[in-house]
Amino acid sequence: DGGITQSPKYLFRKEGQNVTLSCEQNLNHDAMYWYRQDPGQGLRLIYYSQIVNDFQKGDIAEGYSVSREKKESFPLTVTSAQKNPTAFYLCASSMTGFGNQPQHFGDGTRLSIL
């Protein structure tokens, strides 16, 4: 069954710690995305990648970093520079990165501060 897998489902970060959220897809999609969702709000784009070994900043990239070394994988690191990391993080993919394709989403990682 094709889809997007995010792990872990819940994650806790200590002060000054970097944490990495995993996102894997087996849909053979070129484009992948990371969004942040705060309670009662919509999605805000953190980073996106239209192709392997390339990625661009979204609207709220500060305090986050990504890599795209493999087509299937797009991990997100929440660094200690992100002072308010508590949120629901969603990863998505689409066949191409040209904004005219439906996005497929994982079930999210909920990050909290300890």
Next chain:
Amino acid sequence: SQQGEEDPQALSIQEGENATMNCSYKTSINNLQWYRQNSGRGLVHLILIRSNEREKHSGRLRVTLDTSKKSSSLLITASRAADTASYFCATAQYNTNAGKSTFGDGTTLTVKP
């Protein structure tokens, strides 16, 4: 700034009634998509309507697009308790930031059994 804005923010109806949600946007778009999100889950794509289309149907869903008014509506007919979720519109533009879709804040729909 937010490109798509849904209206109303929250909607509560009885099972069997129709639910209508609206989305307004600011700049020209290539297409508009509607997504659904159940509590604590990821988004699920419902329907995509292109800028040259005016209406699209999928099962109990009907989407309209009025590019002159920069607005779209999602109608769910004969609603069921299982339709309870948040619904988001997302717009895609062709510009230097090609590849990005911008999501609104959503409409939370509650369908009472």
